Amino acid sequence: MSSSHNKTKQYILIWAVLAVLTVLEILVATQLPHTTSRWMCLVLLAVSKAACVALWYMHLKLERGWLKFIAVLPATAAVYALVLMREVVAR
Amino acid sequence: MSQAEAAAPVRHGALHRQSFSIDRYFGTATPGKIGMWIFLVADAMGFGGLLIAYANLRRSTTWPNPAHVLGIQISGVATFILICSSVSMVLAVAAAQAANRKALIRYLALTILGGLVFLSIQATEYTKLVREGMGFAHFSHGTGLFGSTFYSITGFHGCHVFSGVIYLTVILLKSLRGRYDGDASHVELVGLFWHFVDLIWILVFTFVYLL
Numbered sequence: 633m634s635s636s637h638n639k640t641k642q643y644i645l646i647w648a649v650l651a652v653l654t655v656l657e658i659l660v661a662t663q664l665p666h667t668t669s670r671w672m673c674l675v676l677l678a679v680s681k682a683a684c685v686a687l688w689y690m691h692l693k694l695e696r697g698w699l700k701f702i703a704v705l706p707a708t709a710a711v712y713a714l715v716l717m718r719e720v721v722a723r
Numbered sequence: 724m725s726q727a728e729a730a731a732p733v734r735h736g737a738l739h740r741q742s743f744s745i746d747r748y749f750g751t752a753t754p755g756k757i758g759m760w761i762f763l764v765a766d767a768m769g770f771g772g773l774l775i776a777y778a779n780l781r782r783s784t785t786w787p788n789p790a791h792v793l794g795i796q797i798s799g800v801a802t803f804i805l806i807c808s809s810v811s812m813v814l815a816v817a818a819a820q821a822a823n824r825k826a827l828i829r830y831l832a833l834t835i836l837g838g839l840v841f842l843s844i845q846a847t848e849y850t851k852l853v854r855e856g857m858g859f860a861h862f863s864h865g866t867g868l869f870g871s872t873f874y875s876i877t878g879f880h881g882c883h884v885f886s887g888v889i890y891l892t893v894i895l896l897k898s899l900r901g902r903y904d905g906d907a908s909h910v911e912l913v914g915l916f917w918h919f920v921d922l923i924w925i926l927v928f929t930f931v932y933l934l
Contacts, residue, residue: 636817636821639817640814640817643810643814644810647807647810650806650809651806654799654802654803654806658795658799658933660933661795661932661934662790671934674929675934677929678925678926678929678930681925682922682926685809685918685922686918686922688813689810689812689813689918689921690914690915690918690919690922695749695750696746696749696750696752698749699749699752699756699757699760702760702761702764703764705764706767706771709768709771709772709775713771713774713775713778716775716778
């Protein structure tokens with residue numbers, strides 16, 4: 633009973649964190665000028681939110697190594713995107 | 724095992740309830756869960772491809788400011804709704820694990836409601852944008868690629884939300900009949916799918932609306 637209560641509290645806490653990060657995102661997007669730091673801030677906030685969902689809501693935090701490895705495979709797409717973007721900038 | 728037992732059909736849920744030994748690489752994850760993760764990874768690669776194409780098209784031409792054209796308020800509300808539906812989903816999984824059918828049904832219904840509200844917001848947004856001159860291939864205030872990429876990415880995500888709502892409805896109907904009393908495995912699987920849809924939206928919201 634106590635363990636289930638603790639789990640519920642943790643889920644609500646993560647929800648609050650996600651809500652606060654979303655408000656922060658909107659503030660950064662609307663208040664900061666279009667610079668590299670704004671871009672980095674927004675990407676960092678989005679990645680933090682995605683990590684919260686994956687680790688706590690999808691319970692990735694509790695899984696074994698191989699499942700975690702499978703789950704982070706799409707990150708290779710992000711690396712590929714960065715390489716392509718650099719190529720476009722250098723063109 | 725007797726011949727009758729061997730011939731008896733195995734219910735899918737019963738398969739999940741079998742006690743699997745702790746695997747060296749996957750722990751106690753059921754085959755269903757490993758399968759769902761592999762599916763989600765493949766799906767994430769699909770979204771990755773769309774976002775890579777979006778980023779490169781955006782870099783290669785003059786791009787309108789998304790915040791001015793799309794408006795952040797309505798999509799911000801949609802994001803908040805999806806986050807709320809994610810918490811109701813995880814609470815539904817916890818209720819299923821605690822064999823609390825009443826709470827499971829309540830939280831599943833709330834999650835479905837969140838999905839439907841999200842889809843309604845998306846439909847309202849599309850209607851507004853089309854009226855303002857942003858079609859799939861034509862945009863009256865800039866490059867047509869802006870509309871093409873926007874509708875492709877958000878529409879593809881919307882299809883996922885719609886599929887998730889159907890999937891959740893099936894699980895809800897089965898829960899009403901007590902199908903998941905003492906067996907949370909299928910609720911966990913739909914939960915993984917729904918959280919994935921939320922996770923992808925978090926990235927889409929940032930890349931398409933905010934940046």
